Amino acid sequence: MSSPSRAKRPVVLVLLVGLVALLLVQFQRSASTPEGTPPQASSHPSSRPRAPRLVAPERRGPLRLPPGEITTDAAKTAGSFSGRVVSSQGVIPIAGATLTFEHQGDALTLRSGADGTFSLEPPEPGVYALALVSAEGFHPFAPAWGESPITLVARPGEAVRGLTITLDPAITYAGVVLTPAGEPAKGADVRILDAPGEAREQRFVTDDQGAFSFTAPEDALLEASHPDHAPGRARLELRAQTSRRLVLRLRPRTEAQAPETIGGRVVDAAGTPVVGATVSARWHQATVTPDGALHPGDTAITDEQGTFLLDGLDPGQYQLTAREGDRMAQPTQVASGTRDATLRLGGTGRIRGVVRARDTGKPVTAFSVVAARHLGPLARSTAAADSFFDASGAYEILDLLPGTYAVTATAAGHAASATATVDVTAGNEVSVDLTLGRGGSLHGVVVEEGNDKPIEGVRVSAEENLGPGAGPVPIISDAITDASGRFSLQGLSEGPRSIVVVASKHHGRIVSGLQIAEGRNLGPITIALTALQEGEEPRVELTGIGAVLAVKDDALVIVGEALPGGGAAAAGLGPGDAIVTIDGVGVVDLGFTGSIERIRGPEGSVTVLTVRRGGAGTPVEMAVRRLRIRS
CATH class of the missing domain: 2.60.40.1120 (Carboxypeptidase-like, regulatory domain)
Structure with a gap:
C-alpha cells in the first residue's frame, strides 16, 4: 500500500458532532484479510486523541466489546490496522464505507472494499483515533473531533487485525401523531430534538391520517407540534425499534409551556472570563419520573466576555457543566430562567494502567475500560467508556474531574475485571492495573x-x-x-x-x-x-416483580406505577417506594445491575424486600412474588 498523501483541507468541526456514538458503532466478529481504498491525509486542528469527556452526562447506549488481535510482522515498519465494516443486522459487509483516523491533527481517510474490508498502514508509529465511520444507508459513527472513544496504538512490527466496525442501518420508521382525544393529527409538524451522533435539522409534516415516515438512530427524541394543541414527545426506544412504529400524542393546549433560557459566564480559577468554553445543560430532577427522558438540553460556546446563553429549555432544574481544553467545571444545578450562573474551570486528573489476562499474566491487546464517578452510595455517572488496541495492554483516561471513580475493564472473550475504586485529584495521575478472567x-x-x-x-x-x-x-x-x-x-x-x-x-x-x-x-x-x-x-416478556427502578441515594426507587398483574402491584408497592435490601443483602453491596439480577428469578418464586414506604420512614419487610409479565 502506498503512503497516504497529505493534502490539506479546511476545518469541518461541524460535521463531527455527537458524543454517544457507541450506540451506532458496535464491534462483533473478526474478519478476513482486508483490501480497501488507500488512505488520504488532511490537516485538522486537534491537540491529541483524548477520551470522550462529556460536558453534560448524555444518555449512553451499550458498550459492545471490541474484538481484534495484534500479531508480529516485521514488514510493518510503522504498524498497521485492518478489519472490515459490517451491518449490525446479520453482519453483512458494507462496501464503500468511509473511515477517518486522526493522528496528531491529521485526518487519514480510506474506504472499505467490496467485501467491507479495510487496511491502514500509518505513515508513522503513534496513537491513532477512529474519528469517523460513515456509509450510505447507515447511521454514522461520529464523535466530536478529538473525542473518539476508540484508540489504536501503531508500533513498529505490530499488525492490528480483525477489527470489526458495525454500523446500524438507517431504518425507515412509520410515525403517527394523535390528538389528546386519540384522533389523527393532520398537518402536525414533527422534528427530531435529539439524535445521538447526528444532526437534528430533520422536520416532517403529517398527512391526513396523522402519519409520517422518518429515519433516526436508536434513542432519538422526537417532538410533534400543532397550532391547536401542546407539543408531544416520544423516544425511539426498544418497543418502537422492534415494531418500527412510533406514536406521538399531543397534549391539551392548556399544558403548553413557553421555552426558557439559562445564562451566565465561565471563568478560570482566578476569575478571568474564559473564551470558547463549551457549556451544556442537562435536565435534572430530584425524583425520577417516567417522562424524565423527554426533556432535551442545550449546548453553547462562551463569547469574548466568557458569557453564554442556553435556550429552548423546558421549565425546570438543569445541571450545568463546562469544559475548555483539559479544564472542566464541577456540575452546578440551576433553575431555568437563571441569567447569572457562574461556572469556574479547574484542573483535571487522569487514570492509566495495564490490562492483563488472569490465566496467562499477559497483556490483553483489545479491551474497553469504563470509569464512573461516585455521586452517592449507589449512584454513578459514567465519565469514560473507551476502547483500546495496544500490544502492551496499556490504557489512559484523561481529563477527569477530581473525585472518586470506579474503574472496570472488559474484553471480548473475557469476564469483566473486579471494579477498582480510586481517588483522582487535579493535576495528578492514578495507576490502576486490571485483570480479566475467562468467564x-x-x-x-x-x-x-x-x-x-x-x-x-x-x-x-x-x-x-x-x-x-x-x-x-x-x-x-x-x-x-x-x-x-x-x-x-x-x-x-x-x-x-x-x-x-x-x-x-x-x-x-x-x-x-x-x-x-x-x-x-x-x-x-x-x-x-x-x-x-x-x-x-x-412487548417484552420477563419474570420479575413488575416495576421500573431507578437509583436514589442508598436505594432503588420505584418509578411510576407498578405494572398491572405483577408481583409489586399485588404486594401494594407504588411510586416512590425505596428498596433498601433484597433477600437480606443491601442494594449498595449488590450494585445496580446485581440488584436487578437478584430481583429477577424463577416464575412463582418469592423475594423478600426491605422497603422504605414513600422513600421515608422505618424500612419494612415485604414478600413479593415473581411473576411473568409482558410490558
Whole structure:
C-alpha cells in the first residue's frame, strides 16, 4: 500500500458532532484479510486523541466489546490496522464505507472494499483515533473531533487485525401523531430534538391520517407540534425499534409551556472570563419520573466576555457543566430562567494502567475500560467508556474531574475485571492495573412459540454485571442467531445473568436466572418467542416483580406505577417506594445491575424486600412474588 498523501483541507468541526456514538458503532466478529481504498491525509486542528469527556452526562447506549488481535510482522515498519465494516443486522459487509483516523491533527481517510474490508498502514508509529465511520444507508459513527472513544496504538512490527466496525442501518420508521382525544393529527409538524451522533435539522409534516415516515438512530427524541394543541414527545426506544412504529400524542393546549433560557459566564480559577468554553445543560430532577427522558438540553460556546446563553429549555432544574481544553467545571444545578450562573474551570486528573489476562499474566491487546464517578452510595455517572488496541495492554483516561471513580475493564472473550475504586485529584495521575478472567459461556436456540420453528436473525444480548460500585454503562455481549436459530455467547462473568432476546415480528423476552460459572459452558437452552398477531404492538416478556427502578441515594426507587398483574402491584408497592435490601443483602453491596439480577428469578418464586414506604420512614419487610409479565 502506498503512503497516504497529505493534502490539506479546511476545518469541518461541524460535521463531527455527537458524543454517544457507541450506540451506532458496535464491534462483533473478526474478519478476513482486508483490501480497501488507500488512505488520504488532511490537516485538522486537534491537540491529541483524548477520551470522550462529556460536558453534560448524555444518555449512553451499550458498550459492545471490541474484538481484534495484534500479531508480529516485521514488514510493518510503522504498524498497521485492518478489519472490515459490517451491518449490525446479520453482519453483512458494507462496501464503500468511509473511515477517518486522526493522528496528531491529521485526518487519514480510506474506504472499505467490496467485501467491507479495510487496511491502514500509518505513515508513522503513534496513537491513532477512529474519528469517523460513515456509509450510505447507515447511521454514522461520529464523535466530536478529538473525542473518539476508540484508540489504536501503531508500533513498529505490530499488525492490528480483525477489527470489526458495525454500523446500524438507517431504518425507515412509520410515525403517527394523535390528538389528546386519540384522533389523527393532520398537518402536525414533527422534528427530531435529539439524535445521538447526528444532526437534528430533520422536520416532517403529517398527512391526513396523522402519519409520517422518518429515519433516526436508536434513542432519538422526537417532538410533534400543532397550532391547536401542546407539543408531544416520544423516544425511539426498544418497543418502537422492534415494531418500527412510533406514536406521538399531543397534549391539551392548556399544558403548553413557553421555552426558557439559562445564562451566565465561565471563568478560570482566578476569575478571568474564559473564551470558547463549551457549556451544556442537562435536565435534572430530584425524583425520577417516567417522562424524565423527554426533556432535551442545550449546548453553547462562551463569547469574548466568557458569557453564554442556553435556550429552548423546558421549565425546570438543569445541571450545568463546562469544559475548555483539559479544564472542566464541577456540575452546578440551576433553575431555568437563571441569567447569572457562574461556572469556574479547574484542573483535571487522569487514570492509566495495564490490562492483563488472569490465566496467562499477559497483556490483553483489545479491551474497553469504563470509569464512573461516585455521586452517592449507589449512584454513578459514567465519565469514560473507551476502547483500546495496544500490544502492551496499556490504557489512559484523561481529563477527569477530581473525585472518586470506579474503574472496570472488559474484553471480548473475557469476564469483566473486579471494579477498582480510586481517588483522582487535579493535576495528578492514578495507576490502576486490571485483570480479566475467562468467564463462562452460554449457547442455545431461539424458536417460535407453538411450532418450535427456528428463528433466524434474532439478537441475543447479555448485559454484563460489572460488580458492586461500577458504572451505569451496560456492557453488552451479543450474537445473532443463524438459520438454525442457534446462538453462542462467551466471556460472561460468573453469577446470575439475564439475556435479552429480540426479533422482528415477535414479542421480546428477558430470560433470567441463568447461572454462569467460570470456565463452564451453560446450555443448550431453548427460548421461545411469541409471534405478533395482526395489529398487535410488540412487548417484552420477563419474570420479575413488575416495576421500573431507578437509583436514589442508598436505594432503588420505584418509578411510576407498578405494572398491572405483577408481583409489586399485588404486594401494594407504588411510586416512590425505596428498596433498601433484597433477600437480606443491601442494594449498595449488590450494585445496580446485581440488584436487578437478584430481583429477577424463577416464575412463582418469592423475594423478600426491605422497603422504605414513600422513600421515608422505618424500612419494612415485604414478600413479593415473581411473576411473568409482558410490558
